[in-house]
Amino acid sequence: MGQLETNLTADVLVDEEAEPDLSVWFGSLEIARTQLAEAAIAAAAVEGCDHGSIGVRICDDATIHPINREFLQHDYPTDVISFPYELAPPQVEGELVASFETAIENASEPSNPLSPREELLLYVVHGTLHIVGHDDQSPEPRAAMRRAEAVAMKAIGIELPLSPPSLLETSPDDDSSDDGMSSGDFS
Template identity: 45%
Template sequence: MSIEVTYCNQSDKKYLPVKKMIDSVRNIANQKLKNVGGSINLVVCDDTFIHALNKQYLAHDYPTDVITFVLDEKPLDAEIYISYETAAEQAKDYKVSLTQEMCRLAVHGALHIAGHDDDSDEKRQAMHKLENHYLNLAGFTNV
């Protein structure tokens, strides 16, 4: 069984690292969700859009970088929303390329779909190591 990864651009940005993002998500899906089947929709949006999602579904009244929803588990139906604006700010703060930050957020979302959490310091550190592993596989060496 395989997982289809689709992409939707809800932002006004045209030149996004779509292939690298999809490949990064697909890599995690093929390794960690290979017996599930289904689809993951990767959505790039702006801060206004992700703020509305964050407020409506998570009761957080602010924009965020990435939100993941698992709508169904078998077959998998999941969505990863990434704010382009927040990713651009974080790329500057972390001194990495926008491509790397967008891929990191896609990987982060895919890891949540695969069952990883970051709700404690220990889990956050473990997830960060996994993010770095998958970013290295995607060709990023400065993680």
Template identity: 40%
Template sequence: MSSRNNKIQVQVFNESNQKPVPRTKIQEVVRRVFASEGIKEAEINVIIVTDEKIHELNLEFLQHDYTTDVITFPLSENPLEGEVYISADTARNQAVEFGITLTEEILRLAAHGALHLAGYNDATPEEKKIMSTLETKYMHAGQS
């Protein structure tokens, strides 16, 4: 499987004051999720933001008055279009908590957001377990 697919477009924007992982790694993870999940055409924006910004988005669009690590907005289904917002601040804190690098945590969150866009949910413990297993699979696939 090639990590380059011209019909799966992934753009990464850094709107935080954190130096995120290289854009190409985020793009590769999102493309890997979609290719493996049978999504052949997509336009996705991954936006790295601050805790303040993700809190604003969470409150405005989901009516949740708290900070979170990742929020996904599906915009259309065919072709798939969507946005994945990742909080660099929360990712940094979770990386420390989980004993992993910031890069690994941002890649996990990118995979998580892509899985939501691919139709997965994490409302129940079983769904969370499935998504967690897939996040790990996709963020480590292709690494030697």
């Protein structure tokens, strides 16, 4: 994976509970932070956003669950929640929270060809795409978002399969709240 030319920063916070898994998946915690930041930057670049900042927090299900309940009124853990603050391309500001435990669970599905590492990177890409204006609440925007995911993932060296169910289908609980926050829920 190469560095993209950008004035966009992606600050990655890894909760203590996630550190052991990420160290194994990526080789080290430093490499994990770098690759997660590259995923956010690559996703923002798909929509021409290369100025500003995106905060990325990697947490467990116990941490994302109350965030999902408070901001989206969903009383369960989820994969990723996005908080877009400013979007005026090329400028973007936002944050996302992604669950490494949900990545483990979803990657274990027999129909999912992604590793937990790749699944987590996809959550960061997906969440960032919400921050830069993508929506996945109806078929046409969802298809456009899936194409953007494939472009961003390819930019970080991961080829997504053409049509795995986890990438093409979203649950009926997918939501983008009226205040701009959104949840991924790939499974």
